Amino acid sequence: MQVDIKEIEEVAKTLYIRALKLLPTDIKQGFERLMRDETSTTGKTVLGTMVENIAVAERTKNLLCQDTGIPIYNIRIGRDVSLDGAAMKEAIRRGCERATKEHPLRSSVVHPITRKNEQTSCGIGVPVINIDFDERPETLEIEMIPKGSGSENGSFLQMLIPADGVGAVKRFVVDKVIECGGRVCPPTIVGVGIGGTSDVCMHLAKVAATRPLGSKCSDEEGAKIEAQLSEAVNELGIGPQGLGGRSTSFRVHVEVAATHITMNPVAVNIQCHSARRASATITPGGIAFA
Amino acid sequence: MAHHVLDMPIDEAQARALKLGDTVTLEKTLFGIRDATLIAMFDKDRRTRFDLKGHAVIHTAPNVKKADQRPGNNSGYEPVCIGTTTSMRMERFTKQLMQREGVRVIIGKGGMGPATLDALKEFGGVYLAIVGGAAALETTWIEEIEDVDMDDLHPESLWKFRIKGFGPLLVTMDSHGGSMHAEVNASAAAKRADVLARIGGL
Numbered sequence: 001m002q003v004d005i006k007e008i009e010e011v012a013k014t015l016y017i018r019a020l021k022l023l024p025t026d027i028k029q030g031f032e033r034l035m036r037d038e039t040s041t042t043g044k045t046v047l048g049t050m051v052e053n054i055a056v057a058e059r060t061k062n063l064l065c066q067d068t069g070i071p072i073y074n075i076r077i078g079r080d081v082s083l084d085g086a087a088m089k090e091a092i093r094r095g096c097e098r099a100t101k102e103h104p105l106r107s108s109v110v111h112p113i114t115r116k117n118e119q120t121s122c123g124i125g126v127p128v129i130n131i132d133f134d135e136r137p138e139t140l141e142i143e144m145i146p147k148g149s150g151s152e153n154g155s156f157l158q159m160l161i162p163a164d165g166v167g168a169v170k171r172f173v174v175d176k177v178i179e180c181g182g183r184v185c186p187p188t189i190v191g192v193g194i195g196g197t198s199d200v201c202m203h204l205a206k207v208a209a210t211r212p213l214g215s216k217c218s219d220e221e222g223a224k225i226e227a228q229l230s231e232a233v234n235e236l237g238i239g240p241q242g243l244g245g246r247s248t249s250f251r252v253h254v255e256v257a258a259t260h261i262t263m264n265p266v267a268v269n270i271q272c273h274s275a276r277r278a279s280a281t282i283t284p285g286g287i288a289f290a
Numbered sequence: 291m292a293h294h295v296l297d298m299p300i301d302e303a304q305a306r307a308l309k310l311g312d313t314v315t316l317e318k319t320l321f322g323i324r325d326a327t328l329i330a331m332f333d334k335d336r337r338t339r340f341d342l343k344g345h346a347v348i349h350t351a352p353n354v355k356k357a358d359q360r361p362g363n364n365s366g367y368e369p370v371c372i373g374t375t376t377s378m379r380m381e382r383f384t385k386q387l388m389q390r391e392g393v394r395v396i397i398g399k400g401g402m403g404p405a406t407l408d409a410l411k412e413f414g415g416v417y418l419a420i421v422g423g424a425a426a427l428e429t430t431w432i433e434e435i436e437d438v439d440m441d442d443l444h445p446e447s448l449w450k451f452r453i454k455g456f457g458p459l460l461v462t463m464d465s466h467g468g469s470m471h472a473e474v475n476a477s478a479a480a481k482r483a484d485v486l487a488r489i490g491g492l
Contacts, residue, residue, distance in 0.1 A: 060426060065423045181478070182471060237478055244470070
């Protein structure tokens with residue numbers, strides 16, 4: 001399959017806007033589950049407002065949240081796909097900028113030192129473009145994640161040592177959830193990375209935070225910790241928006257990677273309740289949005 | 291737990307009458323402010339031409355589109371999507387915002403800290419929690435972007451909104467030293483040891 005670069009630009013633009021307006025089905029179902037289980041009156045009211053907001057965004061065709069985030073594009077290239085990789089990256093950048101100017105969207109991206117906003121949602125290294133490969137024949141998947149900053153500021157890395165054990169990993173996660181309180185816009189998805197190098201660990205946490213609800217860590221030991229921490233954080237009473245209640249998180253997600261004999265790294269990256277993502281799958285049959 | 295409908299601006303007595311757990315709906319005028327605006331105003335001593343005395347500010351930077359200026363709209367912008375950002379980053383500016391500019395109401399998400407609580411007590415003010423991430427809904431409470439100042443900081447300009455039925459919002463920090471955020475944080479900290487013990491995390 002030969003990929004048309006112009007098509008990638010259009011898809012990159014469309015995905016940014018779609019992601020900002022339509023919440024994925026798994027997250028909507030997550031809200032239904034939390035509404036059933038929430039015992040706090042304030043918690044129920046806050047969740048109710050969030051659910052109402054999802055309906056208002058759909059009805060008025062508006063953005064769910066004003067934070068247009070840091071734009072992240074995850075590219076997965078299957079087998080027998082032919083494309084100009086450098087041109088693809090430029091096309092994604094153009095699509096991201098066009099979404100910002102043509103919709104229009106708030107550009108939330110600034111130079112880290114001068115703080116200058118180019119009003120394009122782009123800058124040095126932004127949009128973030130992650131490229132990976134998989135087995136699917138003649139398939140190119142583009143996933144777009146507008147990562148909100150309130151929850152992105154809830155990011156932490158600790159290079160624990162082997163003597164600290166797995167108990168310290170769990171303690172680190174619970175302590176960070178307590179520290180963040182309502183600032184990260186709960187109910188959240190708490191993404192946890194365990195292992196790897198420092199950068200891999202942080203990336204694992206991001207992958208975990210942006211994974212669909214209902215998915216499970218592929219590593220058996222990781223899945224056990226995922227289940228334990230998911231229970232634990234909802235017993236802290238932080239609740240929706242940190243105003244009290246059970247629904248602190250939809251779920252804790254864990255991703256793992258092998259690490260060094262001297263290392264025991266753990267990372268946390270949090271996703272707010274506006275857990276937005278959109279994807280497009282390009283095959284010889286056409287483009288399917290999800 | 292009373293519900294209050296407030297035509298902005300308000301005076302000190304009205305601000306001090308608001309108690310933790312009360313709900314509030316604001317009418318008429320609301321100002322939008324955030325990180326860069328506050329850094330410019332208080333770290334670089336920039337002055338706004340707006341009179342913020344007795345008013346409410348919301349921690350926001352909106353999505354807007356260009357529009358023609360017309361009577362009632364000097365900003366040249368129309369709202370696209372207006373929502374609320376995390377307040378805690380603005381903690382160190384609350385006192386100056388109240389003391390120098392006379393602001394009485396701060397609207398945000400996630401709550402603020404002890405410096406804000408002290409300022410609310412000293413000058414007579416209140417923090418109102420809005421549901422963060424519910425911006426599509428919040429946008430329906432905004433009628434017009436009446437004016438904008440310091441727009442070189444766009445989108446972190448100082449915005450003047452005309453509002454209608456802005457709320458209900460929850461009083462989570464009041465002028466009597468009450469903070470629902472501090473209460474929830476203390477309660478979570480108290481549960482920590484038990485929660486960790488159950489998962490082998492101590």
